[in-house]
Amino acid sequence: MFPVLLPSWHRILRGAVMTVMAFLWVTGAVHAQVPAINLPNDPSAGTAESVEQTDEAKELQDLLRQLDSDEFKTRAAASEKLARISNRELQTLAELTMAHSSAEVVVRLMAEIDRRYVSGDPDAERMASAALESLAETSRQLMAEGANQSLRDHWYKRVEIAAKNLEQLGAVIRYGSFLPSRQMGIPPEGGATLQIMLNKDWRGGDAGLELFRRLSAVAGPLSMRMSGVNIYLIDGNPLTPDQKARLTEYVGQNRIAERSRAALGIKPGTGLGQGVFIQTVTSGSSAEAAGIRPGDLILGVVNEEKAEDGTVTRKVVPIQDFDDLVDRLKSYDKGDVMKLQIVGGFRTPFGNFNEDQIEPRVVDVLLKGWEDLDVTP
Structure with a gap:
């Protein structure tokens, strides 16, 4: 649905370590207080076990030290391991890194989160999204800037995930x-x-x-x-x-x-006085299904009253303008039939209509809901 763009973290990797050494020792151990968004069937919802007391946490602490090692081989091996750890472990590692003093470790971690954010793996993307949204609000400046950079670079992914949520x-x-x-x-x-x-x-x-x-x-x-x-x-x-x-x-x-709960699927044009001139009709809408076309003029709503002898009397309630039509729609639900009095054949707001279509007609419109309509191109 959305395009995949190449991550831009190579820019950050190249420049971040040099530009942020002045605040290497800064500790940002406190996450911003962002309201929790608990989604159905979200494995991350609920109370998390403290990451400070588990064997897993100790192993991840070792990984952090290896990523910050003075030996190149150790750092390289740790980087390979970083790419293999589970999504849950990476999320835990992000929490542990909040208090880590090494800018290089932070940048490597953020690059891995960024990679998984656009990996195409739903679980990885969900984890990375939660991590980036949280880190973007942290007081640890390097992590916050990195997270916000990822969210800006991959704005389409952020929109897609937010829409799914x-x-x-x-x-x-x-x-x-x-x-x-x-x-x-x-x-x-x-x-x-x-x-x-x-x-x-x-x-x-x-x-x-x-x-x-x-x-x-x-x-x-x-x-x-x-x-x-x-x-x-x-x-x-x-x-x-x-x-x-x-x-x-x-x-x-x-x-x-x-x-309203029901939708006609029309857009009004320049008015001709009383009534609603129809400029466009949405594809797949209630109006289109009823045979209503651009250029038609809605004059009123037709109410029917049935007498005891079975006689049906029709009464036309004039429509003043589009706002009046919208207000009247509020009394209808999806699946109801709305009867409209329409004059057809107008091609412009100022004439050019067929003489044989001037006579008003009554159109039965089976109303759809707004959720049934497609996005207008």
């Missing part, structure tokens, strides 16, 4: 395209990247909202990129006003929209 917490994700800019290793300037829908099934709470911070490469509130990430808060979602405010802080107001 959001799905585990109940968000509905629709993937778009990073083309054409993703080959250059920079966030996209145009084209949809992700649609994220938070509906009644969202169970992320406060901690889950932290995942949206990891979308900063494509959703920073100060970014000039208007596309990238669109977030839809579906009617019935459990977000509190405070949580909505935090979400706005993380991604920017222009990327968030509140929507």
Whole structure:
């Protein structure tokens, strides 16, 4: 789904040791207090055994000393061993390295974490992601800078993993395209990247909202990129006003929209007074399935009342504008049928329509949910 770019740690390996010797002795033994994000079936969730009292920890301490040895052969052998240790051991090693004074050891460790971050191994990528996100917040400057460098270099991987984690917490994700800019290793300037829908099934709470911070490469509130990430808060979602405010802080107001449980799948054009002129119809949407086309004009919603004798009376409730239509959609659910009065045949907002299509018609629209729609290219 996402491209794999070559790691850039060769730059750090070449320059970090020389540039950070002034603070070699700095100890950063305290992780920043980042809210824990416990995901379903996440083996890393829960209470971890203290790494200071186990035989494994002692072996890893020996490995750290070997990586920092004055003898080249010892360091080389230790580097090979570093590449072979398990993902869990590497995560433990990262914790032990927090108080290690050697910049060279830190750089070698960070390079290995970076390698596994884009290895294609789901377990390795999950471990590396957790390690990098934590280390990026540490007070150990060299480790924090290295972790942030990895997250910037592999922004697409960070977005991908965050999206998967959001799905585990109940968000509905629709993937778009990073083309054409993703080959250059920079966030996209145009084209949809992700649609994220938070509906009644969202169970992320406060901690889950932290995942949206990891979308900063494509959703920073100060970014000039208007596309990238669109977030839809579906009617019935459990977000509190405070949580909505935090979400706005993380991604920017222009990327968030509140929507009803059902979706028509249209975009309005320039108005003709009363009603909603349809500029585009989303592929695969409720509107497309009902035969609604660009150029049609929605005049109203048709309500039907059935008398005791079985007679059905239709009453047309005029639609004032697009906002009025959105408000009326809030009373419908996915799977309901919405009857619309439509005038068809308009090709532009100012005319050029076929005379035989001026007569209004009633269209039955079987409503889909927002989660049924694809990302707009």
